Amino acid sequence: MFALPWYLTWFGHSLNAYSAVVRLYDYFLCAPPLFPVYVTAAIVAQRAPELLAAECDMAVLHCLLSRLPDDLPFEDILVTADQLYKEHDPSTLEEEVILFEKKEEEQRKLDEERMRRRQIAARNARNPTLYVRLERRLKRWLNMRLPLSYRTVLATATVLVGVYAYYRPDFLFNR
Known part of the structure; x- marks a missing residue:
C-alpha cells in the first residue's frame, strides 16, 4: 500500500530531488517493465535498519515508508535492484506464481465446498425435511x-x- 504511488508515478511524486526523478525515469525507460518493483524492493532493503528500529505499528511503518528521504543513494539502489532482478527474474518466478495460484484456487474451492455444506446443514437444522x-x-x-x-x-x-x-x-x- 505504501509503495503504490511510487510504482504508479515512477517515484515522480515521492521524491523532491529533480535529478533523482530524472535519473530514475531514464533508467526505467531502458529497463524491463517490472523494474520499478525491484527498485521499490531495493529501497526498502536500503532502509531496513531504519524500519527495524521503528515501532512495530502499521501506521508508524506506513508513515515512515510513504516518505522517501532526499539523501537516498540511488546509484547503489539501482545496482541492488539490478542484482535482485538477475537473481529473481520474473520469468523464473512465473512458474512459482502459477503453482501458488493453483494451490490458492484449490483452497478456495475447498473453502467454498465447506461453506456450502455448512449452509445446507444449517438450513436443514432450521427447516428439516x-x-x-x-x-x-x-x-x-x-x-x-x-x-x-x-x-x-x-x-x-x-x-x-x-x-x-x-x-x-x-x-x-x-x-
Missing part, C-alpha cells in the same frame, strides 16, 4: 413411551418377523 421430522418424533415417542425392556422386545420381534418373512415369502403374499 419431512423424513427427519418424522424420525425425530418417532424417536422421541419411543423414548418417552417405552421403557428399555419394551424397546428390546419390539426390536427383537421386528427382526424375527423379518427373518421369518425372508425364509417364508408365501406367508405374507399368498393369502
Whole structure:
C-alpha cells in the first residue's frame, strides 16, 4: 500500500530531488517493465535498519515508508535492484506464481465446498425435511413411551418377523 504511488508515478511524486526523478525515469525507460518493483524492493532493503528500529505499528511503518528521504543513494539502489532482478527474474518466478495460484484456487474451492455444506446443514437444522421430522418424533415417542425392556422386545420381534418373512415369502403374499 505504501509503495503504490511510487510504482504508479515512477517515484515522480515521492521524491523532491529533480535529478533523482530524472535519473530514475531514464533508467526505467531502458529497463524491463517490472523494474520499478525491484527498485521499490531495493529501497526498502536500503532502509531496513531504519524500519527495524521503528515501532512495530502499521501506521508508524506506513508513515515512515510513504516518505522517501532526499539523501537516498540511488546509484547503489539501482545496482541492488539490478542484482535482485538477475537473481529473481520474473520469468523464473512465473512458474512459482502459477503453482501458488493453483494451490490458492484449490483452497478456495475447498473453502467454498465447506461453506456450502455448512449452509445446507444449517438450513436443514432450521427447516428439516419431512423424513427427519418424522424420525425425530418417532424417536422421541419411543423414548418417552417405552421403557428399555419394551424397546428390546419390539426390536427383537421386528427382526424375527423379518427373518421369518425372508425364509417364508408365501406367508405374507399368498393369502
